[in-house]
Amino acid sequence: MRQDLAPDQLGAFQQFSNQAFAKGTLDVRTKQLIAVAVAHVTQCPYCIRSHTKAARKAGASREQIMEAIWVAAEMRAGAAYAHSLLALDTMRQEDGKES
Template sequence: MHFHDTEDSQYHRTLRQAAPEMVEAFGAFDAAVFGTEGALDARTKELIAIAVAATTQCPYCMDAHVTAAKKAGATEPEVAEAVMVASALRAGGALTHGWLALKQYDQP
């Protein structure tokens, strides 16, 4: 079994049947965030989403947001840079969590 398969979206129907109000609320929230332009345009929102998807390691999010970013006019170098920004933050998070290991080591 592969973890990520584009056919997995069929399970959204099951989720919607099991928790319809919550799925509807999530859909409305997602539409409010991505469906309208506010202070950020669609291209910028999608580049942020790609960076977050890289950090959270969500392959479904990556599929959806790279496609949307391309439609919104994002370039391949912009997508690559968004991923590298996320990579730097993830690495930085590991580094600063390492401080906690050293802090704990110093405890009696």
């Protein structure tokens, strides 16, 4: 159906995707491990499935895939931790107004 509704855009996206995952400075396995991690951060179930399969096909071990997922988890948790400074700063400003 996507092909029927927007064939040019679909073709351009597929070409972009193929190029993004082609061997370059980074090998395909590394790119797929990155994709597995990003898919977990964006929480896309379709991407998790497809890039996990692609990573395995590219030679990634189960341990490497799990390690990439742990990196994603740390980055997501790290963002919440880092952004807590906004809440702390807001509370500090509010405390200053009450004085």
